[in-house]
Amino acid sequence: MLVRECMTYDLVTIEPEARLSDALNMMRARNVHRLPVVEDNLLIGIVSEKDLLYALPSVDRPISWVEASAQAAALPVRQVMQQDVVTVCPDCPIEMAAATMADHNVDALPVVSSPESHALVGIITETDIFKLFVEMLGSRAPGVRASLEIDNRKGALASLFNRIVEAGGLVTTVSSFPAASPKRIRIILKVADVDQDTMRSLLKLEETVIDLREIQGAR
Template sequence: MLVRDYMTHDLVTVEPESRLSDALKTMRTHNIHRLPVIEDNLLIGIVSEKDLLYALPSADRPISWVEASAQAAALPVRQIMQQDLVTVGPDCPVELAAATMADHKIGALPVVSPPESRTLVGIITETDIFRLFIEMLGSRAPGVRASLEIDNRKGALASLFNRIVEAGGGVTTVSSFPATSPHRLRIILKVADVNQDTMRRLLKSEETVIDLREIQGSRSTSSSSPVGA
């Protein structure tokens, strides 16, 4: 999965000489929290709702709040926009884009193409990453959700999959995570066409249940099993 598959293509942008008050109005009209700043068709900065709100005066400034608010609202976006940008290309893997956001503690990445240019083609945000996370875990799909710890060895996962298929089920999603021990692996499966009891019977003694429940749509319909059940 690449950034191009999850980024927003239809962008709302702002010019550097636009007033802060107009930029904030644009954000609220479109229910967005960031605006790329474009000049001569090139990306030169980005401004966030937080940037705009911080630019408004606080009550302890020496001039009146009303006067300061009017002055701040009339400032151009250029004066408060973030110019030291971290960008990503459309062919970047989504997980690398997510790692870049986490490393830089930012909530969005402008997408430029080619990567070394400032030609804006999209933007990918933390909300897009959350959407991908939901899809990867099959959160909205019905079935049995099994959170397990298994041996971290060749064939362990294949063996479990074969037992599920032989019972008439099918694995619709799978995600793996490190366990406390390097010899173990934590996995989350979403399995269709078997029920919770059948799934439990399919597990071997070395496959530890962390959580096991049946899901209908995006809501749980049974209580989770205790750790080690």
């Protein structure tokens, strides 16, 4: 899956000369926590709710709330926005976008049309990634959920799949994760059309069960 398949196209943006108070009101009205800053249709920065709240005068400073409100109304977004923005392109694989978020400790990536361009076309957030994660693990689908540790060798997973198919089962989702030993790998399967006892009977001795249960599915 690529970024363009799950990014948000209906963007809420703000101009650099807008006031901080306007930016904060916009975030609250649209229920977003960050705003790409756009000038002449090009991305020049991003401002988060945290940036705004940190920049606004607080009650423990030696000024009145009237003065604080006046300062918030006068201060432009340009002065507090983050200019060094980490971006991603629409054709980037979704797992690379997720890795970029993790590596840079950010919760959203503005999407630009190409690596050389600053033309903003969308945004992808950690919420988008989380929703995709839910679907990838088949969380909403009924079936047997099997968390297993198997040999990390050619044919090991295919052998397991063949046994499931021969028993009349259908593997609807599969995910893999590193195990403690590089010679092993941990997998999570969602299997339809077999029950828990049948699934357990299909496993070989070297296929270690971490967890095995029947899931009714979530709405």
